[in-house]
Amino acid sequence: MTAALQIEGLSKSFGGLPAVQRLSLSVAAGERRLLLGPNGAGKTTLFNLITGDLRADAGSIRVLGTEISRMRPHLRAHLGVARTYQVITLFPQDSLLHNVALALLGRSPLRWNPFVSLGRRAEVRERAWQVLDRVGLAGAAERRLSAVSYGEQRRVEIAMALAQDPRVLLLDEPFAGLSREERRDIQHQLAQIPRQVTVVMIEHDLDVALSFAERITVLHHGELIVEGNRAEVVADPRVQEVYLGA
Amino acid sequence: MRRALPAAAAIALLLSPLLLPSEFYVNIAAQVLIAAIFALSLNLLVGYGGLISLGHAAYLGTAAYLTIGLVTRAGFGQLPAALCAVGLATAMAAVFGLLALRATGLGFLMITLALGQILWGLAYRWVALTGGDNGLSGFTRPAPLGLALTSPRAFYLFVVAVFACAFVLLALLARSPFGAGLRGVRDQPRRMQALGWNTWLIRYAAFVIAGFWGAVAGVLFAYYNQFISPHVLGLTSSAEVLLMVIAGGAGTLLGPLAGAAVVVLLKNVASAYVTRWVMLLGIVFVAIVVFMPEGLVPGLSRLRRRRRAAGAA
Numbered sequence: 001m002t003a004a005l006q007i008e009g010l011s012k013s014f015g016g017l018p019a020v021q022r023l024s025l026s027v028a029a030g031e032r033r034l035l036l037g038p039n040g041a042g043k044t045t046l047f048n049l050i051t052g053d054l055r056a057d058a059g060s061i062r063v064l065g066t067e068i069s070r071m072r073p074h075l076r077a078h079l080g081v082a083r084t085y086q087v088i089t090l091f092p093q094d095s096l097l098h099n100v101a102l103a104l105l106g107r108s109p110l111r112w113n114p115f116v117s118l119g120r121r122a123e124v125r126e127r128a129w130q131v132l133d134r135v136g137l138a139g140a141a142e143r144r145l146s147a148v149s150y151g152e153q154r155r156v157e158i159a160m161a162l163a164q165d166p167r168v169l170l171l172d173e174p175f176a177g178l179s180r181e182e183r184r185d186i187q188h189q190l191a192q193i194p195r196q197v198t199v200v201m202i203e204h205d206l207d208v209a210l211s212f213a214e215r216i217t218v219l220h221h222g223e224l225i226v227e228g229n230r231a232e233v234v235a236d237p238r239v240q241e242v243y244l245g246a
Numbered sequence: 247m248r249r250a251l252p253a254a255a256a257i258a259l260l261l262s263p264l265l266l267p268s269e270f271y272v273n274i275a276a277q278v279l280i281a282a283i284f285a286l287s288l289n290l291l292v293g294y295g296g297l298i299s300l301g302h303a304a305y306l307g308t309a310a311y312l313t314i315g316l317v318t319r320a321g322f323g324q325l326p327a328a329l330c331a332v333g334l335a336t337a338m339a340a341v342f343g344l345l346a347l348r349a350t351g352l353g354f355l356m357i358t359l360a361l362g363q364i365l366w367g368l369a370y371r372w373v374a375l376t377g378g379d380n381g382l383s384g385f386t387r388p389a390p391l392g393l394a395l396t397s398p399r400a401f402y403l404f405v406v407a408v409f410a411c412a413f414v415l416l417a418l419l420a421r422s423p424f425g426a427g428l429r430g431v432r433d434q435p436r437r438m439q440a441l442g443w444n445t446w447l448i449r450y451a452a453f454v455i456a457g458f459w460g461a462v463a464g465v466l467f468a469y470y471n472q473f474i475s476p477h478v479l480g481l482t483s484s485a486e487v488l489l490m491v492i493a494g495g496a497g498t499l500l501g502p503l504a505g506a507a508v509v510v511l512l513k514n515v516a517s518a519y520v521t522r523w524v525m526l527l528g529i530v531f532v533a534i535v536v537f538m539p540e541g542l543v544p545g546l547s548r549l550r551r552r553r554r555a556a557g558a559a
Binding site: 051052105107112113121 | 437
Protein backbone atom coordinates (compact mmCIF):
# COMPACT_ATOMS: atom_id res chain seq x y z
CA MET A 1 0.00 0.00 0.00
CA THR A 2 1.33 3.46 -0.86
CA ALA A 3 1.99 5.72 2.07
CA ALA A 4 -0.04 8.93 2.30
CA LEU A 5 3.14 10.88 2.79
CA GLN A 6 6.55 9.51 1.86
CA ILE A 7 9.59 11.71 2.37
CA GLU A 8 13.08 10.66 1.34
CA GLY A 9 16.40 12.40 1.82
CA LEU A 10 14.77 15.81 2.16
CA SER A 11 17.14 18.73 2.79
CA LYS A 12 16.75 22.46 3.07
CA SER A 13 19.19 25.03 4.34
CA PHE A 14 18.96 28.78 4.78
CA GLY A 15 22.24 30.44 3.83
CA GLY A 16 24.35 27.50 4.89
CA LEU A 17 22.34 26.84 8.02
CA PRO A 18 20.65 23.46 7.62
CA ALA A 19 16.98 23.51 8.69
CA VAL A 20 16.08 20.03 7.47
CA GLN A 21 18.79 17.46 6.77
CA ARG A 22 18.42 14.22 4.79
CA LEU A 23 15.07 13.61 6.41
CA SER A 24 13.17 10.46 5.55
CA LEU A 25 9.82 9.53 6.98
CA SER A 26 6.69 7.73 5.96
CA VAL A 27 3.13 8.28 7.17
CA ALA A 28 0.54 5.61 6.38
CA ALA A 29 -2.87 6.51 4.96
CA GLY A 30 -5.27 7.46 7.73
CA GLU A 31 -2.53 7.69 10.33
CA ARG A 32 -2.35 10.40 13.01
CA ARG A 33 1.27 11.45 13.43
CA LEU A 34 2.74 13.85 15.92
CA LEU A 35 5.89 15.82 15.13
CA LEU A 36 7.88 16.76 18.18
CA GLY A 37 11.08 18.67 18.65
CA PRO A 38 12.48 21.77 20.35
CA ASN A 39 12.26 25.19 18.73
CA GLY A 40 14.26 25.34 15.52
CA ALA A 41 14.08 21.59 15.02
CA GLY A 42 12.72 22.15 11.49
CA LYS A 43 9.11 21.12 12.05
CA THR A 44 7.43 24.12 10.43
CA THR A 45 10.11 24.16 7.72
CA LEU A 46 9.11 20.59 6.94
CA PHE A 47 5.47 21.69 6.59
CA ASN A 48 6.53 24.55 4.34
CA LEU A 49 8.46 22.12 2.17
CA ILE A 50 5.47 19.80 1.89
CA THR A 51 3.04 22.60 0.94
CA GLY A 52 5.52 24.30 -1.37
CA ASP A 53 5.90 27.55 0.56
CA LEU A 54 9.57 26.61 0.45
CA ARG A 55 11.39 24.67 -2.21
CA ALA A 56 13.52 21.71 -1.15
CA ASP A 57 17.26 21.71 -1.92
CA ALA A 58 17.26 17.95 -2.35
CA GLY A 59 15.12 14.91 -1.74
CA SER A 60 11.67 13.77 -2.65
CA ILE A 61 8.18 14.21 -1.24
CA ARG A 62 5.41 11.88 -2.36
CA VAL A 63 1.76 12.32 -1.52
CA LEU A 64 -0.22 9.14 -2.19
CA GLY A 65 2.45 8.08 -4.63
CA THR A 66 2.73 11.37 -6.56
CA GLU A 67 6.05 13.19 -6.47
CA ILE A 68 5.33 16.81 -5.48
CA SER A 69 8.65 18.32 -4.45
CA ARG A 70 8.92 20.35 -7.69
CA MET A 71 5.19 21.01 -8.03
CA ARG A 72 3.80 24.53 -7.64
CA PRO A 73 2.06 25.17 -4.28
CA HIS A 74 -1.50 25.57 -5.53
CA LEU A 75 -1.28 22.29 -7.45
CA ARG A 76 -0.23 20.53 -4.25
CA ALA A 77 -3.40 21.89 -2.66
CA HIS A 78 -5.39 20.45 -5.55
CA LEU A 79 -3.77 17.09 -4.89
CA GLY A 80 -5.19 17.13 -1.37
CA VAL A 81 -2.55 18.75 0.85
CA ALA A 82 -4.09 21.23 3.29
CA ARG A 83 -2.58 22.97 6.29
CA THR A 84 -3.23 25.33 9.13
CA TYR A 85 -0.74 27.96 10.23
CA GLN A 86 0.94 28.52 13.54
CA VAL A 87 0.30 32.25 13.27
CA ILE A 88 -3.24 32.95 12.14
CA THR A 89 -3.31 34.12 8.53
CA LEU A 90 -6.94 34.68 7.76
CA PHE A 91 -8.93 37.57 6.32
CA PRO A 92 -9.91 39.66 9.36
CA GLN A 93 -12.17 42.14 7.55
CA ASP A 94 -14.37 39.44 6.02
CA SER A 95 -17.05 37.24 7.54
CA LEU A 96 -16.32 33.72 8.72
CA LEU A 97 -18.47 32.52 5.86
CA HIS A 98 -16.36 34.45 3.34
CA ASN A 99 -13.14 33.01 4.79
CA VAL A 100 -14.41 29.48 4.41
CA ALA A 101 -15.83 30.26 0.96
CA LEU A 102 -12.33 31.24 -0.19
CA ALA A 103 -11.12 27.81 0.92
CA LEU A 104 -13.97 26.09 -0.90
CA LEU A 105 -13.41 28.09 -4.09
CA GLY A 106 -9.71 27.24 -4.07
CA ARG A 107 -10.58 23.81 -5.42
CA SER A 108 -13.60 24.78 -7.53
CA PRO A 109 -13.55 26.02 -11.15
CA LEU A 110 -16.04 28.69 -10.09
CA ARG A 111 -13.08 30.72 -8.81
CA TRP A 112 -12.31 31.93 -12.34
CA ASN A 113 -15.78 33.34 -12.90
CA PRO A 114 -15.84 37.17 -12.84
CA PHE A 115 -19.48 37.46 -13.92
CA VAL A 116 -21.44 36.06 -10.98
CA SER A 117 -21.98 37.48 -7.53
CA LEU A 118 -20.37 35.26 -4.90
CA GLY A 119 -22.98 36.22 -2.30
CA ARG A 120 -25.72 34.85 -4.53
CA ARG A 121 -24.17 31.43 -5.06
CA ALA A 122 -26.36 29.51 -2.65
CA GLU A 123 -24.37 26.28 -3.03
CA VAL A 124 -21.13 27.94 -1.87
CA ARG A 125 -22.85 29.57 1.11
CA GLU A 126 -24.56 26.34 2.00
CA ARG A 127 -21.34 24.31 1.94
CA ALA A 128 -19.40 26.99 3.83
CA TRP A 129 -22.13 27.01 6.42
CA GLN A 130 -21.95 23.23 6.76
CA VAL A 131 -18.20 23.34 7.28
CA LEU A 132 -18.58 26.02 9.95
CA ASP A 133 -21.27 23.89 11.56
CA ARG A 134 -18.77 21.03 11.81
CA VAL A 135 -16.54 23.20 14.02
CA GLY A 136 -19.51 24.60 15.93
CA LEU A 137 -19.38 28.09 14.45
CA ALA A 138 -22.51 28.08 12.29
CA GLY A 139 -24.09 30.64 14.61
CA ALA A 140 -21.25 33.10 14.01
CA ALA A 141 -21.06 32.58 10.24
CA GLU A 142 -22.00 36.14 9.31
CA ARG A 143 -19.73 37.80 11.87
CA ARG A 144 -16.51 39.48 10.93
CA LEU A 145 -13.48 37.36 11.63
CA SER A 146 -11.85 40.16 13.63
CA ALA A 147 -14.92 40.24 15.89
CA VAL A 148 -14.62 36.65 17.11
CA SER A 149 -12.27 35.29 19.78
CA TYR A 150 -8.81 33.89 19.17
CA GLY A 151 -10.02 30.38 19.93
CA GLU A 152 -12.80 30.74 17.38
CA GLN A 153 -10.31 32.01 14.80
CA ARG A 154 -8.27 28.85 15.40
CA ARG A 155 -11.39 26.86 14.68
CA VAL A 156 -11.93 28.81 11.45
CA GLU A 157 -8.36 27.84 10.49
CA ILE A 158 -9.28 24.19 10.94
CA ALA A 159 -12.61 24.67 9.17
CA MET A 160 -10.82 26.16 6.14
CA ALA A 161 -8.44 23.22 5.96
CA LEU A 162 -11.34 20.76 6.28
CA ALA A 163 -13.33 22.63 3.63
CA GLN A 164 -10.69 21.59 1.15
CA ASP A 165 -11.52 17.91 1.62
CA PRO A 166 -7.86 17.18 2.24
CA ARG A 167 -6.21 13.78 1.99
CA VAL A 168 -3.18 14.92 3.96
CA LEU A 169 -3.83 17.52 6.65
CA LEU A 170 -0.94 19.36 8.30
CA LEU A 171 -1.79 21.03 11.60
CA ASP A 172 0.79 23.51 12.85
CA GLU A 173 0.30 23.95 16.61
CA PRO A 174 -3.50 23.93 16.58
CA PHE A 175 -3.63 24.38 20.37
CA ALA A 176 -1.17 27.25 20.69
CA GLY A 177 -2.38 30.09 22.88
CA LEU A 178 -5.72 28.53 23.79
CA SER A 179 -7.46 28.21 27.13
CA ARG A 180 -8.21 24.82 28.61
CA GLU A 181 -11.84 24.81 27.44
CA GLU A 182 -10.84 25.93 23.98
CA ARG A 183 -8.30 23.13 23.82
CA ARG A 184 -10.99 20.66 24.66
CA ASP A 185 -13.18 22.06 21.88
CA ILE A 186 -10.42 21.74 19.30
CA GLN A 187 -9.52 18.28 20.57
CA HIS A 188 -13.12 17.24 20.12
CA GLN A 189 -13.16 18.63 16.58
CA LEU A 190 -9.91 16.94 15.61
CA ALA A 191 -11.27 13.62 16.86
CA GLN A 192 -14.10 13.98 14.35
CA ILE A 193 -11.87 14.29 11.30
CA PRO A 194 -12.76 11.34 9.04
CA ARG A 195 -10.40 8.37 9.31
CA GLN A 196 -9.43 8.43 5.64
CA VAL A 197 -7.70 11.79 6.16
CA THR A 198 -4.06 11.48 7.13
CA VAL A 199 -3.10 14.00 9.81
CA VAL A 200 0.34 15.26 10.74
CA MET A 201 0.41 17.58 13.73
CA ILE A 202 3.07 19.79 15.29
CA GLU A 203 2.23 20.40 18.93
CA HIS A 204 4.03 21.12 22.16
CA ASP A 205 1.15 20.35 24.47
CA LEU A 206 1.87 16.66 24.96
CA ASP A 207 -1.30 15.87 26.91
CA VAL A 208 -3.66 16.77 24.10
CA ALA A 209 -1.30 15.74 21.32
CA LEU A 210 -0.53 12.28 22.66
CA SER A 211 -4.17 11.38 23.07
CA PHE A 212 -4.60 12.15 19.39
CA ALA A 213 -1.56 10.65 17.71
CA GLU A 214 -0.62 7.03 17.34
CA ARG A 215 2.96 7.53 16.33
CA ILE A 216 5.47 10.20 17.12
CA THR A 217 8.42 11.51 15.14
CA VAL A 218 11.01 13.55 17.00
CA LEU A 219 13.15 16.02 15.07
CA HIS A 220 16.25 17.77 16.31
CA HIS A 221 18.41 20.18 14.27
CA GLY A 222 16.51 19.15 11.16
CA GLU A 223 17.21 15.48 11.62
CA LEU A 224 14.95 12.64 12.61
CA ILE A 225 16.17 11.21 15.88
CA VAL A 226 13.41 8.84 16.98
CA GLU A 227 10.20 7.47 15.60
CA GLY A 228 7.80 5.19 17.41
CA ASN A 229 4.84 5.00 19.78
CA ARG A 230 4.58 6.98 22.98
CA ALA A 231 6.37 4.51 25.23
CA GLU A 232 9.23 4.04 22.79
CA VAL A 233 9.75 7.74 22.35
CA VAL A 234 9.60 8.60 26.03
CA ALA A 235 12.03 5.80 26.89
CA ASP A 236 14.54 6.81 24.23
CA PRO A 237 17.72 8.27 25.75
CA ARG A 238 18.26 10.71 22.84
CA VAL A 239 14.83 12.25 23.41
CA GLN A 240 15.63 12.75 27.07
CA GLU A 241 18.90 14.33 26.05
CA VAL A 242 17.24 16.74 23.63
CA TYR A 243 14.44 17.73 25.97
CA LEU A 244 16.16 17.63 29.33
CA GLY A 245 19.70 18.42 28.21
CA ALA A 246 20.84 15.53 30.39
CA MET B 247 -37.21 46.76 -6.33
CA ARG B 248 -34.48 47.29 -3.77
CA ARG B 249 -31.95 47.32 -6.60
CA ALA B 250 -34.15 48.97 -9.21
CA LEU B 251 -34.44 52.24 -7.33
CA PRO B 252 -30.72 53.03 -6.96
CA ALA B 253 -30.19 51.90 -10.56
CA ALA B 254 -32.87 54.31 -11.79
CA ALA B 255 -31.39 57.11 -9.67
CA ALA B 256 -27.91 56.38 -11.06
CA ILE B 257 -29.17 56.44 -14.65
CA ALA B 258 -31.02 59.72 -14.02
CA LEU B 259 -27.87 61.21 -12.51
CA LEU B 260 -25.75 60.02 -15.42
CA LEU B 261 -28.19 61.53 -17.92
CA SER B 262 -28.66 64.81 -16.05
CA PRO B 263 -25.70 66.61 -17.73
CA LEU B 264 -27.74 66.43 -20.97
CA LEU B 265 -30.04 69.06 -19.44
CA LEU B 266 -27.19 71.52 -19.00
CA PRO B 267 -27.65 74.50 -21.29
CA SER B 268 -24.01 74.82 -22.25
CA GLU B 269 -22.32 72.18 -24.38
CA PHE B 270 -19.09 73.06 -22.63
CA TYR B 271 -20.31 71.29 -19.50
CA VAL B 272 -21.71 68.35 -21.45
CA ASN B 273 -18.21 67.86 -22.85
CA ILE B 274 -16.69 68.06 -19.40
CA ALA B 275 -19.13 65.44 -18.15
CA ALA B 276 -18.03 63.19 -21.03
CA GLN B 277 -14.40 63.74 -20.05
CA VAL B 278 -15.19 62.81 -16.45
CA LEU B 279 -16.77 59.52 -17.51
CA ILE B 280 -13.93 58.63 -19.88
CA ALA B 281 -11.41 59.33 -17.12
CA ALA B 282 -13.61 57.31 -14.75
CA ILE B 283 -13.50 54.23 -17.02
CA PHE B 284 -9.72 54.63 -17.14
CA ALA B 285 -9.50 54.98 -13.35
CA LEU B 286 -11.88 52.02 -12.80
CA SER B 287 -9.60 49.85 -14.91
CA LEU B 288 -6.52 50.85 -12.91
CA ASN B 289 -8.46 50.39 -9.67
CA LEU B 290 -8.76 46.71 -10.50
CA LEU B 291 -4.98 46.48 -10.15
CA VAL B 292 -4.34 49.06 -7.43
CA GLY B 293 -7.42 48.61 -5.26
CA TYR B 294 -8.36 44.96 -5.62
CA GLY B 295 -5.04 43.48 -6.67
CA GLY B 296 -2.70 45.58 -4.51
CA LEU B 297 -0.51 46.11 -7.58
CA ILE B 298 0.48 49.76 -8.00
CA SER B 299 1.15 50.50 -11.65
CA LEU B 300 2.78 53.67 -12.91
CA GLY B 301 2.38 52.73 -16.56
CA HIS B 302 -1.33 52.42 -17.04
CA ALA B 303 -1.43 55.19 -19.66
CA ALA B 304 0.19 52.63 -21.99
CA TYR B 305 -3.16 50.96 -22.72
CA LEU B 306 -5.20 54.14 -23.07
CA GLY B 307 -2.50 55.76 -25.21
CA THR B 308 -1.85 52.77 -27.45
CA ALA B 309 -5.55 52.21 -28.08
CA ALA B 310 -6.02 55.91 -28.84
CA TYR B 311 -3.06 55.95 -31.25
CA LEU B 312 -4.37 52.84 -32.97
CA THR B 313 -7.94 54.15 -33.23
CA ILE B 314 -6.80 57.32 -34.96
CA GLY B 315 -3.82 55.87 -36.84
CA LEU B 316 -5.70 52.93 -38.33
CA VAL B 317 -8.44 55.21 -39.67
CA THR B 318 -6.37 58.16 -40.89
CA ARG B 319 -3.23 56.35 -42.05
CA ALA B 320 -4.21 52.75 -42.80
CA GLY B 321 -7.67 53.44 -44.17
CA PHE B 322 -9.54 51.17 -41.76
CA GLY B 323 -13.26 51.60 -41.18
CA GLN B 324 -14.27 53.04 -37.82
CA LEU B 325 -15.57 49.82 -36.27
CA PRO B 326 -12.66 47.59 -37.35
CA ALA B 327 -10.24 50.28 -36.17
CA ALA B 328 -11.86 50.47 -32.73
CA LEU B 329 -11.97 46.67 -32.37
CA CYS B 330 -8.34 46.33 -33.48
CA ALA B 331 -7.30 49.10 -31.10
CA VAL B 332 -8.90 47.39 -28.11
CA GLY B 333 -7.72 43.96 -29.22
CA LEU B 334 -4.12 44.96 -29.83
CA ALA B 335 -3.82 47.06 -26.69
CA THR B 336 -5.23 44.14 -24.66
CA ALA B 337 -2.74 41.80 -26.34
CA MET B 338 -0.02 44.27 -25.37
CA ALA B 339 -1.27 44.07 -21.77
CA ALA B 340 -0.98 40.28 -22.02
CA VAL B 341 2.70 40.64 -22.99
CA PHE B 342 3.47 43.42 -20.51
CA GLY B 343 1.80 41.41 -17.76
CA LEU B 344 4.26 38.55 -18.34
CA LEU B 345 7.12 40.99 -17.76
CA ALA B 346 5.68 43.13 -14.97
CA LEU B 347 4.27 40.28 -12.86
CA ARG B 348 7.69 38.76 -12.40
CA ALA B 349 7.57 41.09 -9.40
CA THR B 350 5.06 42.67 -7.05
CA GLY B 351 5.33 45.83 -4.96
CA LEU B 352 8.08 48.25 -5.89
CA GLY B 353 9.50 45.98 -8.59
CA PHE B 354 6.13 45.81 -10.31
CA LEU B 355 5.82 49.59 -10.14
CA MET B 356 9.25 50.10 -11.70
CA ILE B 357 8.67 47.63 -14.53
CA THR B 358 5.32 49.16 -15.44
CA LEU B 359 6.94 52.60 -15.33
CA ALA B 360 9.76 51.47 -17.62
CA LEU B 361 7.39 49.83 -20.12
CA GLY B 362 5.27 52.98 -20.18
CA GLN B 363 8.32 55.15 -20.82
CA ILE B 364 9.40 52.90 -23.70
CA LEU B 365 6.05 53.45 -25.39
CA TRP B 366 6.26 57.18 -24.75
CA GLY B 367 9.75 57.20 -26.31
CA LEU B 368 8.48 55.29 -29.34
CA ALA B 369 5.58 57.67 -29.83
CA TYR B 370 7.90 60.64 -29.53
CA ARG B 371 10.75 59.38 -31.72
CA TRP B 372 9.16 57.11 -34.32
CA VAL B 373 7.93 60.07 -36.32
CA ALA B 374 7.08 58.12 -39.47
CA LEU B 375 4.54 56.04 -37.58
CA THR B 376 3.24 58.34 -34.89
CA GLY B 377 3.82 61.82 -36.25
CA GLY B 378 6.23 62.41 -33.38
CA ASP B 379 5.60 65.50 -31.34
CA ASN B 380 2.91 66.67 -33.77
CA GLY B 381 0.84 63.59 -33.07
CA LEU B 382 -1.93 62.28 -35.27
CA SER B 383 -4.93 64.34 -36.29
CA GLY B 384 -7.47 64.64 -39.10
CA PHE B 385 -9.81 62.20 -37.42
CA THR B 386 -13.57 62.59 -37.14
CA ARG B 387 -15.91 60.78 -34.78
CA PRO B 388 -17.88 57.85 -36.19
CA ALA B 389 -21.66 57.60 -36.54
CA PRO B 390 -22.64 54.19 -35.13
CA LEU B 391 -26.21 53.14 -35.96
CA GLY B 392 -26.81 56.51 -37.56
CA LEU B 393 -26.07 58.43 -34.37
CA ALA B 394 -23.56 61.08 -35.38
CA LEU B 395 -21.21 61.39 -32.43
CA THR B 396 -20.03 64.79 -33.61
CA SER B 397 -22.77 66.38 -31.51
CA PRO B 398 -21.63 66.70 -27.86
CA ARG B 399 -24.94 65.42 -26.50
CA ALA B 400 -25.00 62.35 -28.74
CA PHE B 401 -21.37 61.68 -27.85
CA TYR B 402 -22.15 62.00 -24.16
CA LEU B 403 -24.95 59.43 -24.50
CA PHE B 404 -22.51 57.06 -26.17
CA VAL B 405 -19.98 57.54 -23.37
CA VAL B 406 -22.68 56.95 -20.74
CA ALA B 407 -23.57 53.65 -22.39
CA VAL B 408 -19.94 52.46 -22.41
CA PHE B 409 -19.38 53.71 -18.86
CA ALA B 410 -22.48 51.86 -17.62
CA CYS B 411 -21.20 48.62 -19.19
CA ALA B 412 -17.77 49.06 -17.67
CA PHE B 413 -19.14 49.96 -14.26
CA VAL B 414 -21.64 47.09 -14.08
CA LEU B 415 -19.12 44.49 -15.27
CA LEU B 416 -16.38 45.70 -12.94
CA ALA B 417 -18.83 45.93 -10.03
CA LEU B 418 -19.83 42.34 -10.72
CA LEU B 419 -16.20 41.32 -10.92
CA ALA B 420 -15.50 42.90 -7.54
CA ARG B 421 -18.20 40.74 -5.95
CA SER B 422 -17.50 37.60 -7.95
CA PRO B 423 -15.49 34.59 -6.83
CA PHE B 424 -12.70 35.91 -9.05
CA GLY B 425 -12.81 39.27 -7.28
CA ALA B 426 -12.82 37.61 -3.88
CA GLY B 427 -9.77 35.65 -4.94
CA LEU B 428 -7.99 38.75 -6.23
CA ARG B 429 -8.50 40.53 -2.90
CA GLY B 430 -7.43 37.40 -1.06
CA VAL B 431 -4.24 37.20 -3.08
CA ARG B 432 -3.59 40.88 -2.33
CA ASP B 433 -3.86 40.31 1.45
CA GLN B 434 -2.55 36.78 2.00
CA PRO B 435 -0.81 35.40 -1.09
CA ARG B 436 0.80 32.45 0.69
CA ARG B 437 -2.39 31.41 2.35
CA MET B 438 -4.30 31.66 -0.93
CA GLN B 439 -1.69 29.48 -2.60
CA ALA B 440 -2.07 26.87 0.12
CA LEU B 441 -5.82 26.98 -0.50
CA GLY B 442 -5.30 26.06 -4.14
CA TRP B 443 -5.42 29.48 -5.81
CA ASN B 444 -2.91 30.17 -8.56
CA THR B 445 -1.77 33.55 -7.28
CA TRP B 446 0.24 34.44 -10.38
CA LEU B 447 -2.50 33.60 -12.84
CA ILE B 448 -5.17 35.52 -10.94
CA ARG B 449 -2.97 38.64 -10.90
CA TYR B 450 -2.19 38.15 -14.56
CA ALA B 451 -5.86 37.83 -15.47
CA ALA B 452 -6.58 41.05 -13.54
CA PHE B 453 -3.71 42.77 -15.36
CA VAL B 454 -5.11 41.84 -18.78
CA ILE B 455 -8.66 42.83 -17.83
CA ALA B 456 -7.35 46.18 -16.57
CA GLY B 457 -5.54 46.62 -19.89
CA PHE B 458 -8.73 45.85 -21.77
CA TRP B 459 -10.79 48.52 -19.98
CA GLY B 460 -7.91 50.97 -20.23
CA ALA B 461 -7.97 50.39 -23.98
CA VAL B 462 -11.74 50.95 -24.10
CA ALA B 463 -11.18 54.28 -22.35
CA GLY B 464 -8.48 54.97 -24.95
CA VAL B 465 -10.89 54.56 -27.87
CA LEU B 466 -13.31 57.00 -26.21
CA PHE B 467 -10.41 59.35 -25.48
CA ALA B 468 -9.48 59.31 -29.17
CA TYR B 469 -13.09 60.01 -30.15
CA TYR B 470 -13.34 62.86 -27.71
CA ASN B 471 -10.14 64.67 -28.67
CA GLN B 472 -9.90 63.51 -32.31
CA PHE B 473 -6.20 64.03 -31.86
CA ILE B 474 -3.41 62.17 -30.10
CA SER B 475 0.12 63.13 -29.12
CA PRO B 476 2.92 61.46 -27.10
CA HIS B 477 1.90 63.47 -24.05
CA VAL B 478 -0.97 60.99 -23.49
CA LEU B 479 1.52 58.13 -23.07
CA GLY B 480 3.70 60.09 -20.66
CA LEU B 481 4.40 59.44 -17.03
CA THR B 482 2.22 62.41 -16.03
CA SER B 483 -0.75 60.71 -17.61
CA SER B 484 -0.10 57.45 -15.70
CA ALA B 485 0.48 59.35 -12.47
CA GLU B 486 -2.71 61.37 -12.95
CA VAL B 487 -4.91 58.29 -13.22
CA LEU B 488 -3.18 56.74 -10.22
CA LEU B 489 -3.97 59.91 -8.27
CA MET B 490 -7.61 59.66 -9.33
CA VAL B 491 -7.79 56.13 -7.93
CA ILE B 492 -5.98 56.92 -4.68
CA ALA B 493 -7.71 60.25 -4.05
CA GLY B 494 -11.14 58.79 -4.79
CA GLY B 495 -10.60 55.63 -2.77
CA ALA B 496 -8.75 52.57 -4.06
CA GLY B 497 -10.65 49.33 -3.84
CA THR B 498 -14.06 51.00 -3.90
CA LEU B 499 -16.42 51.20 -6.86
CA LEU B 500 -17.34 54.87 -6.64
CA GLY B 501 -13.88 56.08 -5.64
CA PRO B 502 -12.38 56.14 -9.15
CA LEU B 503 -15.43 58.03 -10.42
CA ALA B 504 -15.07 60.63 -7.65
CA GLY B 505 -11.33 60.92 -8.27
CA ALA B 506 -11.87 61.34 -12.00
CA ALA B 507 -14.48 64.04 -11.37
CA VAL B 508 -12.15 66.00 -9.06
CA VAL B 509 -9.22 65.92 -11.47
CA VAL B 510 -11.19 66.67 -14.63
CA LEU B 511 -13.20 69.45 -13.02
CA LEU B 512 -10.15 71.14 -11.53
CA LYS B 513 -8.32 70.80 -14.81
CA ASN B 514 -11.09 72.27 -16.94
CA VAL B 515 -13.12 74.52 -14.72
CA ALA B 516 -10.61 75.83 -12.21
CA SER B 517 -8.06 76.48 -14.93
CA ALA B 518 -10.44 79.05 -16.41
CA TYR B 519 -10.23 81.13 -13.22
CA VAL B 520 -6.85 80.29 -11.72
CA THR B 521 -3.69 80.25 -13.80
CA ARG B 522 -1.87 78.12 -11.25
CA TRP B 523 -4.49 75.40 -11.31
CA VAL B 524 -1.87 72.64 -11.05
CA MET B 525 -0.94 74.07 -7.68
CA LEU B 526 -4.61 74.01 -6.73
CA LEU B 527 -4.77 70.35 -7.77
CA GLY B 528 -1.76 69.70 -5.56
CA ILE B 529 -3.36 71.45 -2.59
CA VAL B 530 -6.55 69.45 -3.05
CA PHE B 531 -4.59 66.20 -3.09
CA VAL B 532 -2.63 67.14 -0.01
CA ALA B 533 -5.90 67.98 1.75
CA ILE B 534 -7.40 64.63 0.76
CA VAL B 535 -4.32 62.73 1.93
CA VAL B 536 -4.25 64.61 5.25
CA PHE B 537 -7.93 64.45 6.11
CA MET B 538 -9.04 61.29 4.31
CA PRO B 539 -5.99 59.11 3.69
CA GLU B 540 -8.23 56.25 2.59
CA GLY B 541 -9.69 58.39 -0.22
CA LEU B 542 -12.72 60.60 -0.77
CA VAL B 543 -15.45 57.98 -0.96
CA PRO B 544 -14.48 55.87 2.09
CA GLY B 545 -13.50 59.08 3.93
CA LEU B 546 -16.86 60.75 3.39
CA SER B 547 -18.79 57.67 4.44
CA ARG B 548 -16.62 57.50 7.59
CA LEU B 549 -17.46 61.15 8.39
CA ARG B 550 -21.15 60.46 7.81
CA ARG B 551 -21.07 57.44 10.11
CA ARG B 552 -19.35 59.51 12.78
CA ARG B 553 -21.90 62.29 12.47
CA ARG B 554 -24.74 59.80 12.68
CA ALA B 555 -23.17 58.23 15.75
CA ALA B 556 -22.79 61.69 17.32
CA GLY B 557 -26.44 62.44 16.50
CA ALA B 558 -27.55 59.21 18.15
CA ALA B 559 -25.54 59.85 21.31
